[in-house]
Amino acid sequence: MYDIYSNARNDMWRFTLGRNGSRKLITIGLNPSTATQESSDTTVAKVEGVAMRNDFDGFVMLNLYPVRATNFNRLPHDVDDEAFSENLNRIEELFDTNPNSVVWAAWGENIHARIYFANAARELFSRLQTYGITWRHFGLLTNSGHPRHPSRLHYSWSFSDFDIHHYDQILST
Numbered sequence: 001m002y003d004i005y006s007n008a009r010n011d012m013w014r015f016t017l018g019r020n021g022s023r024k025l026i027t028i029g030l031n032p033s034t035a036t037q038e039s040s041d042t043t044v045a046k047v048e049g050v051a052m053r054n055d056f057d058g059f060v061m062l063n064l065y066p067v068r069a070t071n072f073n074r075l076p077h078d079v080d081d082e083a084f085s086e087n088l089n090r091i092e093e094l095f096d097t098n099p100n101s102v103v104w105a106a107w108g109e110n111i112h113a114r115i116y117f118a119n120a121a122r123e124l125f126s127r128l129q130t131y132g133i134t135w136r137h138f139g140l141l142t143n144s145g146h147p148r149h150p151s152r153l154h155y156s157w158s159f160s161d162f163d164i165h166h167y168d169q170i171l172s173t
Contacts, residue, residue, distance in 0.1 A: 002038075003019060004017060012067065013067055013068065023056050024059055027051075028124070029063045029150065031066070031068070031072055034068075043150050063087070065083065072114070091128075101133055102136055103134065103135050106147055108146060109146050118171045138153055138159055
């Protein structure tokens with residue numbers, strides 16, 4: 001079903017999932033849930049729907065942390081350094097072949113549930129600053145200033161610029 005897919009650890013870690021296209025929407029969520037190369041889940045289905053409704057002909061779903069959990073509260077409190085590092089490296093490699101991409105920040109309020117989520121966002125902001133990325137969020141930011149998660153979106157919303165420098169200050173509070 002999906003022609004972009006990379007995983008590890010018997011599919012307990014998922015790094016990338018999506019469909020190729022000449023204009024791909026690159027989306028960064030919190031952590032992967034149940035979607036696999038053969039089947040979608042609610043989040044991935046909504047990401048694909050937003051991409052197609054906004055003139056993208058492909059998409060890539062990434063996450064701040066690659067360990068699968070249907071509920072982020074089931075993730076360990078301590079980071080798996082190998083998973084964390086490999087995920088960031090694979091994300092950066094994706095931009096080596098997709099510079100000047102549109103990136104949808106889509107991790108939601110729960111970024112504060114684990115310190116490593118915010119650490120991953122900060123590290124990505126730093127690593128990706130030379131790739132000419134256009135950061136976006138979809139719909140209004142939450143009351144706390146976080147980009148909304150795709151599972152809670154309305155297709156009538158639109159993309160807006162996402163100021164990662166200002167957001168980095170929000171993550172520090």
